[in-house]
Amino acid sequence: MIRPFKPPGRKAYASRCYRKGEIPLNSKPLLIRQARQLVTLKGSSDAPLRGKDMEALQIVEDGSVWIEEGIIRLADQDEAVLRQVGDRVREAEVIDATGCLVTPGLVDPHTHLVFAGSRENEFEMRLKGSTYMEIMNAGGGIHATTSATQKADRDQIFRESRKRLNQFVTHGVTTVEAKSGYGLTLEHELKQLEVAKELDRDHPVDVISTFMGAHAVPAAYKDRPDDFVDQVIEEMIPEVARRKIAEFNDVFCERGVFTPEQSRRILEAGRKHGLLPKIHADEIEPCGGAELAAELGAVSADHLLQASEEGIQRMAEKGVVAVLLPGTAFFLMAESADGRKMVDAGVPVALSTDCNPGSSPTVSLPLMMNLGCLKMGMTPAEVLTASTINAAHAIRRGHEIGSVEPGKKADLTIFDVSNYMSLQYRYGSHHVNTVIKNGQVVVRNGEPSPAVTSASY
Numbered sequence: 001m002i003r004p005f006k007p008p009g010r011k012a013y014a015s016r017c018y019r020k021g022e023i024p025l026n027s028k029p030l031l032i033r034q035a036r037q038l039v040t041l042k043g044s045s046d047a048p049l050r051g052k053d054m055e056a057l058q059i060v061e062d063g064s065v066w067i068e069e070g071i072i073r074l075a076d077q078d079e080a081v082l083r084q085v086g087d088r089v090r091e092a093e094v095i096d097a098t099g100c101l102v103t104p105g106l107v108d109p110h111t112h113l114v115f116a117g118s119r120e121n122e123f124e125m126r127l128k129g130s131t132y133m134e135i136m137n138a139g140g141g142i143h144a145t146t147s148a149t150q151k152a153d154r155d156q157i158f159r160e161s162r163k164r165l166n167q168f169v170t171h172g173v174t175t176v177e178a179k180s181g182y183g184l185t186l187e188h189e190l191k192q193l194e195v196a197k198e199l200d201r202d203h204p205v206d207v208i209s210t211f212m213g214a215h216a217v218p219a220a221y222k223d224r225p226d227d228f229v230d231q232v233i234e235e236m237i238p239e240v241a242r243r244k245i246a247e248f249n250d251v252f253c254e255r256g257v258f259t260p261e262q263s264r265r266i267l268e269a270g271r272k273h274g275l276l277p278k279i280h281a282d283e284i285e286p287c288g289g290a291e292l293a294a295e296l297g298a299v300s301a302d303h304l305l306q307a308s309e310e311g312i313q314r315m316a317e318k319g320v321v322a323v324l325l326p327g328t329a330f331f332l333m334a335e336s337a338d339g340r341k342m343v344d345a346g347v348p349v350a351l352s353t354d355c356n357p358g359s360s361p362t363v364s365l366p367l368m369m370n371l372g373c374l375k376m377g378m379t380p381a382e383v384l385t386a387s388t389i390n391a392a393h394a395i396r397r398g399h400e401i402g403s404v405e406p407g408k409k410a411d412l413t414i415f416d417v418s419n420y421m422s423l424q425y426r427y428g429s430h431h432v433n434t435v436i437k438n439g440q441v442v443v444r445n446g447e448p449s450p451a452v453t454s455a456s457y
């Protein structure tokens with residue numbers, strides 16, 4: 001039975017033991033003990049790591065973490081933690097991490113989480129020779145998902161998207177960014193963003209919202225795209241900002257979609273309204289997207305398969321995070337972005353799934369790390385940095401997540417491997433054993449807990 005969508009704030013948590021951000025009154029401290037390797041990445045909260053520093057994982061052997069009220073209080077060698085905790089150890093729930101790898105909870109800084117439907121038919125078309133852009137220009141691609149998402153009610157979109165969020169957390173992900181962009185009208189863009197907000201409230205995983213009204217030019221505006229750009233600027237951005245329903249503003253800057261000039265207008269308009277710029281840049285063809293990101297001081301430029309040398313250099317100078325999406329290149333059967341070159345050039349690099357129904361229908365950030373090594377020449381240490389602290393900086397959350405340090409949110413992932421290199425070496429397998437979000441165990445023995453599986457609806 002489909003239950004009606006309830007707007008935020010009402011009864012939504014009746015079936016949950018706690019609201020997001022609230023700690024149950026009887027909550028015990030949590031002690032994770034004796035990890036073979038505890039990857040802390042400490043000291044990286046102020047700025048993303050670059051160049052050689054991307055390999056500085058700050059590993060503690062025989063590491064333990066003491067958590068109270070959802071916050072990391074101590075992260076050190078087991079002996080040192082036990083000494084400081086003293087008799088209080090008896091109060092704690094203890095998780096034995098002997099032989100395991102403990103990392104910061106993984107962060108996915110680029111997803112199109114909220115949508116309805118799927119596009120496996122297009123996958124088959126591409127396998128038979130059609131290209132991604134041909135399908136889109138013929139009315140499929142982003143347009144097909146827009147039409148499915150416009151037709152779907154909030155409840156359906158919520159349920160489909162929540163399932164994906166459950167899969168994300170079982171893959172070790174504790175925070176995701178989520179873009180709109182399958183609405184393409186004010187009404188339907190707001191619908192997507194409201195569902196994202198509701199998912200954030202309802203689900204243990206944090207969902208950080210990005211407005212992406214400029215994801216495609218709707219068919220009705222095919223011959224007058226500037227009119228649509230005006231609509232995004234004059235109608236959508238001010239209302240999205242007024243409702244405080246997104247933090248970032250993104251645009252698909254690509255030949256046949258939005259030009260660099262249109263993208264600049266949209267991103268500058270967003271900034272005037274407090275929405276921080278992000279950009280889908282140089283994905284299919286080089287078009288100066290990386291240069292534009294640097295010029296605007298964007299928080300991140302994403303994709304970058306075709307970024308120019310000059311663009312990479314300028315991004316390094318401005319500290320724009322490159323969010324690389326190796327799954328998209330893999331799924332579109334294209335050459336990956338040159339992650340190695342970007343790291344060596346001093347660009348702070350992050351990794352993401354780009355989870356979406358067309359170019360990357362996956363939720364596996366661990367697989368993206370594998371591809372980061374195998375297809376982009378990054379090292380196991382670099383891909384871990386790229387999926388934790390640098391990913392956190394790509395969504396302006398470096399101060400609260402992405403490393404294991406006292407004072408940060410207790411978001412951690414425990415992998416059933418003994419060291420960080422093994423996580424990449426044993427590629428394509430599921431190694432997540434336990435996930436802790438805000439100090440609560442949300443995945444145990446690889447299985448999601450009731451807080452994850454029991455939707456409030």
Ligand SMILES: N=CN[C@@H](CCC(=O)O)C(=O)O
Nearest residue numbers: 141142252354356357358359
């Ligand atoms: N390139 C633009 N947007 C998405 C794909 C969206 C879709 O195909 O539905 C991306 O980041 O790959």
Ligand SMILES: [Zn+2]
Nearest residue numbers: 110112280354
């Ligand atoms: Zn995208």
